Each structure stands twice: as structure tokens, then as C-alpha cells.
Amino acid sequence: MQTTGGSDLEYDVLVIGGGPTGLSAALQLGRSLRSVLVCDTDEPRNGPAAESHGYLTRDGIPPEELRRLGREEVSKYGGEFRDSKVTGVKRNDDGFTSTLDSGETVRSRKVVLATGVRDDFPDIDGFEELWGRGVHHCPYCHGYEVRGESLGVIVKDQHMIDYATLIYNLSADLVVFTDGQDVLDEESRSTFVERGVEIEGEPITALNGTDGVLESISLADGRHVARDALFYPLPLEQHSELPDRLGLEVNQAGLVDATQSQHGIGFTSVEGLFVAGDASSGGPQSIPSAVADGYAVGATVNMELSTEGFEGGSNDRQAP
Numbered sequence: 001m002q003t004t005g006g007s008d009l010e011y012d013v014l015v016i017g018g019g020p021t022g023l024s025a026a027l028q029l030g031r032s033l034r035s036v037l038v039c040d041t042d043e044p045r046n047g048p049a050a051e052s053h054g055y056l057t058r059d060g061i062p063p064e065e066l067r068r069l070g071r072e073e074v075s076k077y078g079g080e081f082r083d084s085k086v087t088g089v090k091r092n093d094d095g096f097t098s099t100l101d102s103g104e105t106v107r108s109r110k111v112v113l114a115t116g117v118r119d120d121f122p123d124i125d126g127f128e129e130l131w132g133r134g135v136h137h138c139p140y141c142h143g144y145e146v147r148g149e150s151l152g153v154i155v156k157d158q159h160m161i162d163y164a165t166l167i168y169n170l171s172a173d174l175v176v177f178t179d180g181q182d183v184l185d186e187e188s189r190s191t192f193v194e195r196g197v198e199i200e201g202e203p204i205t206a207l208n209g210t211d212g213v214l215e216s217i218s219l220a221d222g223r224h225v226a227r228d229a230l231f232y233p234l235p236l237e238q239h240s241e242l243p244d245r246l247g248l249e250v251n252q253a254g255l256v257d258a259t260q261s262q263h264g265i266g267f268t269s270v271e272g273l274f275v276a277g278d279a280s281s282g283g284p285q286s287i288p289s290a291v292a293d294g295y296a297v298g299a300t301v302n303m304e305l306s307t308e309g310f311e312g313g314s315n316d317r318q319a320p
Contacts, residue, residue, distance in 0.1 A: 010107045011035045013301055014098055016086045016242065017114030019044055019286050021277025023070035024294025025112050025301070030077030032302040037106060038074065039082045045116050045239070045278065046287075048132030048212075053141050055287045066287070090241060091270060108310075110301050112266075113275045114294060115240035117254060117285075122179075122234075125218075126207035134206065134214030135230045138168045140231075140284060147171060149228035152217060154204070156181045160233070161188055165232050168197065175225060177217065179204045200225060238279060246270055255281040263307075264300025266293070274301055 018040025026036045046052065046063045053059050058066060071081065084100040119137070121128045127135060136142040143166070151169040152175045153167040154160075161184075166295050168174055176192055178184060180203035184192070192199055202219035207230065209215045216224040238244065238252035248256050248268055258280040259267045266274040276297035279284045283289045 008105045008107060009037065012038045012108065012305060013112060013223065014086075014096065014106050014108040014109045015040065015112045015114060016089075016098075016240070017112075017116060017277070018042075018067065018071070018081065019114065019116060019277065019290065019292035020070065021114065021290040021297075022114035023067065023074055024291045025114060025276055025298035026074045026079045027070070027077065028295055028298030029302055030074055030079045032298075032306075034302060035303060036074070037082060037108070038079060038081045039084050039086050039106075041085045042083060045119065046132065049142075050133070051145075052287050053144070055291065059163070060309075067091075081124065086242065089246060089273075091272070092289075094143060095272060108304065110272050110274065112242070112297060112301060113242060113256070113268075113273065113279060114277045115238070116278045117236040118168075118239045120237055121233040121256075124204050124207060124236060127210065130207050130209050130212060130214055133212030134209050134228075135232065137231070137233045139170060139231060143167070143170045145230075146151075146229040149173070150178075150226060151175070152177055152225070152227040152230040154179055154232040155183060157183050158185075158188075163231075163233060164192075164197075168195065171203070172196065174198070175200055175227065177204060177225075178262065180220070236278075240279075243279065246273065248275070251281060253281070255279065257281050263303050264296065266297035266300055272304075273288070 012034040013036050013262045015026045015038045018038045024039055026038050051060045052063050052204040084102045086098050087101050090097045094112050098106045147170050149169045150173045154177045155164050156179055166175055175198045177200045197229050202221050205220050206218040214229055216226045218224050242297045243256050251257055256275045256279055258275050266276050268275050276291045276293045278285050283293055
């Protein structure tokens with residue numbers, strides 16, 4: 001880190017977001033001899049979950065422990081941290097000037113947005129309270145733990161029928177809830193029924209459970225359907241207002257469209273600004289994918305810095 005006078009801080013790269021994506025990007029940049037600041041507000045999307053799954057050698061690790069280990073590794077290569085919110089990012093001639101809610105100003109050559117997304121919860125009593133424990137979005141992240149139990153899946157449009165087939169594989173006791181939506185055509189409905197899948201078309205009024213354990217699903221007609229777990233991939237919205245403030249377009253899925261070139265991935269319409277992880281359209285939303293995307297975007301940013309340094313005849317190389 002270099003101070004530029006007053007409360008200004010200067011780094012090669014500012015990484016906004018300290019989840020698996022941001023930490024992975026920061027790790028690659030630190031190992032590439034770049035000065036990096038990671039800013040994070042400790043609001044992880046997977047905070048309600050007790051365990052994270054599917055990440056090789058770390059399967060079942062608590063999310064907070066994964067982040068702690070990630071911080072340790074980034075720090076080992078000189079990465080620094082601020083538990084602060086980035087309130088503004090401005091492009092200027094030699095990079096970016098960003099403001100923190102701590103009152104500090106950060107100047108950086110590049111910025112990586114790893115700010116993630118926020119799940120848009122439905123207006124169903126008990127849904128948010130059970131999210132990440134009795135209610136899940138990803139069968140790869142949580143399906144194994146509820147295999148063979150009485151499961152439910154919410155299908156509110158046609159494209160979610162394929163998603164329901166993933167849940168079908170997990171248990172012989174599956175109920176498809178359409179939450180009052182007429183989304184199943186005759187062929188789809190018949191296919192489900194032929195395979196022993198029950199279909200409930202009534203609107204869902206509440207999810208009932210204790211201490212994060214789902215017990216039943218209440219329907220508008222007064223019935224309660226006993227279930228041990230429910231799957232539903234929620235609509236998404238950007239967790240941070242920064243993509244909108246920076247003029248980045250968000251697609252119908254709520255994600256920033258990241259572009260790719262021969263030099264890497266994660267490019268945005270703003271020169272020097274990169275997006276990675278769940279906030280972008282780069283790949284599946286899981287911890288393994290987030291770490292991989294952070295790695296790739298970190299490498300892309302380093303390639304940009306290396307090219308600029310080489311073409312400009314930089315004398316910042318490490319002495320033997």
C-alpha cells in the first residue's frame with residue numbers, strides 16, 4: 001500500500017467484495033506481485049447456510065470458515081482488507097478513485113466488482129426464516145444432505161421444469177408446487193404424474209418449521225403438506241448499487257453481462273473495471289464456480305497490468 005497524502009490509499013487493484021470470488025481474485029493478484037485492497041461488508045449470500053458443499057478438499061466447511069481461511073491466504077501475499085462499504089467508484093485518467101464509508105479514498109489502477117447478488121424472496125410467511133436451512137436453491141450444494149426425504153420443488157414457469165428433474169433424482173417422494181400458476185402443459189403434467197410426482201396447484205401461503213427445520217407447507221385452501229425440504233431457485237438482483245451507478249447493463253436474470261476476449265474474462269463496458277462471480281453472467285452460481293471465476297478474472301486483470309507495464313517500460317519489476 002502507498003499513501004498519496006491525507007487519507008488517500010493507493011493500490012494496483014481494488015477488489016469490492018470479500019466472498020470466495022473476491023478472495024480468489026485477490027489471491028491470484030497478490031501472487032502476481034500486485035498490491036490489492038479487498039473491501040467487504042460481511043453480508044454473504046450463503047450466510048444462513050451451516051455448510052458449503054462441492055468444493056474439493058473443503059466439502060462441508062462452514063461458509064465463515066472458508067472466508068477466514070481465504071483472508072489468511074490473501075494476507076500472506078500482501079493483500080489488505082477494509083471492513084467497509086465502497087460508496088462510490090469514479091473513472092479518471094490513470095484509473096479509479098473510490099470512496100469508502102469509513103471516509104477513506106482509494107486510488108487504484110483497476111477495480112474488480114465481486115459484489116454478488118441478493119435473492120428476491122417471495123411474499124410467503126416463513127420463507128426467509130427457513131432459507132438456506134430448510135429451503136434451498138441449489139441441488140448440487142444441498143441435495144445430498146436431504147436425499148431420500150420428503151421433498152418439494154416450486155415450479156412457477158416452464159424453464160423450471162428441467163430444474164424439477166434434478167430434484168426428482170434425489171427422492172422417490174417429491175411434490176411439485178406451482179403456487180397457483182398455470183405453468184404445466186398437459187404433457188409436462190402427465191409426465192410428472194406417470195413418474196409418481198404429486199402436483200399441488202394451490203397458492204402457497206406459508207412455510208412452517210422450527211429452528212430452521214421445514215415441517216410443512218401451507219396452501220390457500222387450508223391444507224398443510226408435510227415436507228422435509230423445499231427447493232426453489234429465487235429471482236436475483238444485484239447486491240450492490242455500484243453496477244447501476246457505473247452504467248453497467250443488467251440482463252433479465254439480474255446479472256451483469258461479462259464479456260470475454262483473447263486476453264481473459266470479466267470485462268465490462270467501463271475500461272479497467274471487471275466483474276466476477278455471482279454478480280456476473282460468467283457461470284453457475286456455486287462456490288467452486290465463484291472461486292474459479294475469481295481466479296480467471298484475477299489473472300485477466302494481471303494480464304492487463306502486465307501488458308501496460310511492459311508497453312510503458314515499467315521499472316517496477318522485482319530485483320533478483
